[in-house]
Amino acid sequence: MKIRCPQCRWAPDGGPHWSCDRCRESFDTFATNAQCPGCGQNWLETQCPKCAHWALHEDWFDGGPPAWQELEEELLVGPAPKPAPAISRPGE
Numbered sequence: 001m002k003i004r005c006p007q008c009r010w011a012p013d014g015g016p017h018w019s020c021d022r023c024r025e026s027f028d029t030f031a032t033n034a035q036c037p038g039c040g041q042n043w044l045e046t047q048c049p050k051c052a053h054w055a056l057h058e059d060w061f062d063g064g065p066p067a068w069q070e071l072e073e074e075l076l077v078g079p080a081p082k083p084a085p086a087i088s089r090p091g092e
Ligand SMILES: [Zn+2]
Pocket: 005, 006, 007, 008, 009, 010, 048, 049, 050, 051, 052, 053
């Protein structure tokens, strides 16, 4: 799964680009799951260091839900149902 800015598509490079408004701690919000390692504050929204756009943290994750979730859904539902066989087959 890719992480990128929903606005400018900048991808985080693992650097501590975010700083906490409360305790001034610098951290990589994608490594800590949007939680400040200094004071434990959870940040619902993440600002892009490049274009300064604010977006919900989850909106940064490209490609929808995590892969394991998709896998579980597939196991639960199974493959797409096949169309029912036609009773009368024109042309046969
Ligand atoms: Zn951006």
